[in-house]
Amino acid sequence: MLSWLSRALYGYGDDGRWHVNDAVDEAGWDVEPGDEIEPVVQAVGRLLRVCREAAGLRPGELAEVLGYGEDLIRKIERGQRIPRPEFLDKADHVLHANGHLRAFMEDMRRARYPKKVRRLKELEDRAVEMLLYSNHNIHGLLQTAEYMTALYEVRQPPLARDVIEREVAGRTGRQSVFGREPVPSLSFIQEQVTLERPIGGKMVLRHQLEHLLEISQLRNVSIQVMPTEREDHAGMHGPLEVLKFADGTAIGRSDGAFNGRPVESPRDLRILELRYGMIRTQALPPRESRAFIEHALGRL
Template structure:
């Protein structure tokens, strides 16, 4: 793996709103280090990171991993001041768009998704997600692949929320058959889908390829509803793919979602279909 995957953190994206916080944590690290009478080379050797990495963190150019803050806090006897930023830095590690999406998913009480080319991100295993990122062209660096994979996995906390949101997924048959990452990766992905489909707050349906009518022909559709009665949605085939939140536009997307669900296999038949797909691997 390239530098940045197993190192202390990720580079800060220029202009990102988290930049001031990362810089503040870097300054705090420097103050704690100097107060402890520890040099950069000494801290680097003690924690097992490069000196350049420590300097990047101290000047706010690198987002430290939570584990790095733990180790630095203990070694420098910082009394929890560095460790207090664990959660902030964990969230900061993910790209801005992912943080914004995770925030919306974290507030939603109902979510509806239709995926036509790949299995939806919230349903992906780590192996499957990494395989999708590794096949992108122009090729991503390994740093970007790992960061993207970690960010996608972090979004799956929606399944652990209390109270649990209502989740509805419709997947095209082809997403269950394309062996992205290899047959074993697909096998484990299908096993994961079957496990998620058994959750009481999840409805998972399959849209058969031989279906003569499909309201999802224009592509991906997503609708998220919130406790205050507001909602946001988007579709590849409507409103130029932009997110919309006004009732008139949302009505169009909700109608589309409803038609897609009515045309897909019912949940129980969908589980049987996935089990048969798994049996063919």
């Protein structure tokens, strides 16, 4: 369990800045090797083939009707490509599948996200409280799509466009946590430098700071800034996160604690919560933090 949680919790890590290849965007993504969603994708592919053959269409003919390439149809039928929900909706209508293809739309919507993102989202969707400290970038749940894109574009070695698009889609999908009912309690602490580093350029940063101000107005969200000038700082171990669940359990992680692995024992979690509490005390209060962000925005 901890092995996949470690991968999921490590490194959280329109805008018109770039455009993904239409074929990748419309058709979906290849299945990751060993992904547990693979059997479902294969089942969808077999069902698509059955429906196509029942309609008396060849792969190329279906591709022409749907507006996709024949190779993509074949990949989906072989279970190698994850179809977008929109593809299934259109195919269901064209093939008169009576909702059988549409029934998999939600599964394919989740499957579109990278495996580590799906698992992280499951945890975030269960959490009733989150304690989140970031010292290098704006936290993923707070990022705009253009800021996310800029972060992935500076990765080295460079990431392929379809990889960037999929990662951005996955991270954006996690932000549904803000619309959940009942709403979770979200506490974010951001280092000052994350509000000043112009990842993607000044306009990207401007939009990002404006977004932070909007999110900070939500009643269940607290955003605090840790000023660089602070002499006492309990967050020198790096990013720290604690997710608490309704059944009283929790999971947490910090780069500089417990070898960077996720922990679930009450004793270990208490250490992380104590450290987070100290960071929160040392950071600017929410009202002052909002004023700090407004001031930073005014300088751009």
